[in-house]
Amino acid sequence: MRFLKVLFWLLLGGLVAAFVIYNGNERVAIHLWGGLIADFSLPVMLILVFLLGFLPMLLAYHGLRWRSRQRIAGLERALTDIRAVTPPAPTAAPEAIPAPAAAPATSLFPEQGA
Template sequence: MQFLKILFWCLLTFLAAIFTYGNWDRVEIHLWGGMVADVNLPLLLLVAFLVGWLPMLMYHHAVRWRLRQRLATCERMIADARAIAVPVPVAEPVIVADLGDRPAPTAGTLL
């Protein structure tokens, strides 16, 4: 699997190099105040890519950090609940019959 990842990144780097070599043109960017900046097209595309990608990457890491914190809190709460909830043995219930006004039976009498 590691070989395929290396192969993918080498192929991507090769394609980027071919694109850069084929598009090494100067692009004029008109700035405020009548200023003009001459920038190479690959550099301009790289900067535009990073401007769009970096905020999303930071947002992604912030969401992952927040979810990890919430998961750790829930796991601590579950561990605490398991530690507190120790099962207590319950004794057998004693059933007492209500005989009412009748006297308790003695040996030799029928009910």
């Protein structure tokens, strides 16, 4: 699984590098308030916009994951406390099931002429 993660990030990095190489000279003018104009490089602009959308979801994911781990740890602590307080119930050995009595041997074809 780790190999696939590394491969994915390497491919994504390669795509970004190729995009930067082929579009490095492109400029984007962003009109701001008051007549201000911000002039950005296209690759820098797209990488910033991607990170602006990706980072909040990444932070939310890690927060959810941390909270889930805390809840699981709390439940495990509660379970160990319950097991420490309550002694295990004695279990009786299962009774042996008696084997069925052997049926008398009967022939499917009784002897003829008897």
